[in-house]
Amino acid sequence: MRKTGKILLTAVCAAFIAGALAGPFCLSAAYAADADYYAPVTAAGGTQLLGQLHDLITTTHTHYSSYSECRDNTKNTDPALNGEKGVVEFYTHETIEYYINDISTPKNQGTWNREHVWPKACSNGLWGTEGGGADMHHIRPSEVTLNGARGNKKFGEAANGGEVYSKTTDGNNSKPGGRQAGNVFEPLDDVKGDVARIVLYVYTHYNTYANVYGSTNGARGDNVERYFGTLRFTDIVSASSEEAAIGLLLEWNELDPVDAIERTRNEEAYKVQGNRNPYIDHPEYAGKIWESADPPDGDPAAAAAFHAAVGSIVQEGSLAAQYASLQRAAAAYRALTETQRQAAEEDADKFEAAVREFNEAVAACNGAAKRAEDGALGAAGGLLGGGGQ
């Protein structure tokens, strides 16, 4: 009995010491508890791994938050550091106490609102404030002025750009949150990895399975397929090609490793939604998927994306609906290699015919407007010094 007690005491002490030593890494215990989460992931890399992750994070995504839930959830997913009151601001890591509606300040400066890291304007119309637009792994709290400065700018290098700042509630500059140059926004170095892992999550989750080689577009039994569509990295990263865009994200993923803020929010979002951001749990997945060389005849996912986009082209109804579907197809078409375009000749012909028909309709509208304008200006002859008829 004495020996048993000694062993037990030793075990408790060891556990205590191990816990104390673990310190900042104590959340790894939570990961161990969720080791089963990644059990279905068996692929070594490439599009197969991407497809498995897509299937995993969509089928386990059992609760899609509303936009107002996002606001309330943020207080748990992004608590201020060091026990302060408020939330931790995404781009500066400073504490912001008030939500946008909690206090009245000029232009709401110094308060926070919900930042779509992948803006809705860059989502090919895929989300507004629901689906991907209200996903806790995607939405981060951002100081209102800084959020406005970032706007719909793409992420990229802006070394020669001007610094942008968050504001205090008094309207003074608070902390630098990055740089901007033209339509490009570059976050601070210790936020770049966060941005990359969010973008990779959104891309993996919200593309249709045809675009990521998966097999599901959502949780079983839920009508969530409307949330899925076509996303490309060049929609959100300022780069000359998809390869260059993903290259920058991989670089940022490596430059800024996963930190405690990301781990905390991954756990909290998991509790709410049922799914996890795999690039936070396994940042190495990004390299395994995208650093593997594409086949010489192009990325098969790009060919599949184009085929799916052509199948979704709207040829009846409003010009607005036709335009949105054709822009998605055009983005997919531009991602094809010449070989792929030749192989997809039938789809390419359909796409070009639809574009031709759409452009003719647009030209007819613009021509009608031009005739009306010329008529109105012609009728204004007396007002233009013509002396009338």
Add this chain to the structure above:
Amino acid sequence: MNMKKFLSILALALSAAALCACGGPASADDPYEALNKMLQADYSEVALTVTTTFSEDLSLTSSYIITDAEGDKKVSYSVERFPAIDPEGSAAGADGEFAPYTLTGEAVYRGGELISATGEAALPAAVRGLRFRKEYFTNAQLTGVMLRADVTDAAGFLGTEIVCTDMKVEATFLEYLFDINIGYLDADGNRVEYAYRFTV
């Protein structure tokens, strides 16, 4: 009445007659001619808006501001057009939203002839102008402050060839024109509205 007073009154009367003859505020007997004279008056600014409506939620609007420019007429414009799709073009702007883009620029007219233009849209090289005549209209209601009529001779009224149906005009005025609104259906059945706003 002494001679000095008589001459003063005569001078005033002659001045008023000369002012009318030079295109000042109208007082002609033919009310349509009075409107034509108002068109010739000096306005510090004329704002023209042209809206072509294709469906309930699809329209293009263009705006023109006409002002004096050292004796000539300067037109500053802002013209909307729908975007076409370029399959090989940049992905920039491919956000799925179908919205008009805007062309802007300026042009100068002298005597109704285009003499210079800078900007992104082409404007007519020469213009003639509206003319109000009784025979152009039917169902006309014309008072001292307002004209409302159906236009039966659109080309004659506008001074330019046009294929349209159901043209109507409304104008408000007093000594000068306040506004003229013209609406019609074009050859494709699109609703077109011209709105001229006059500032003395």
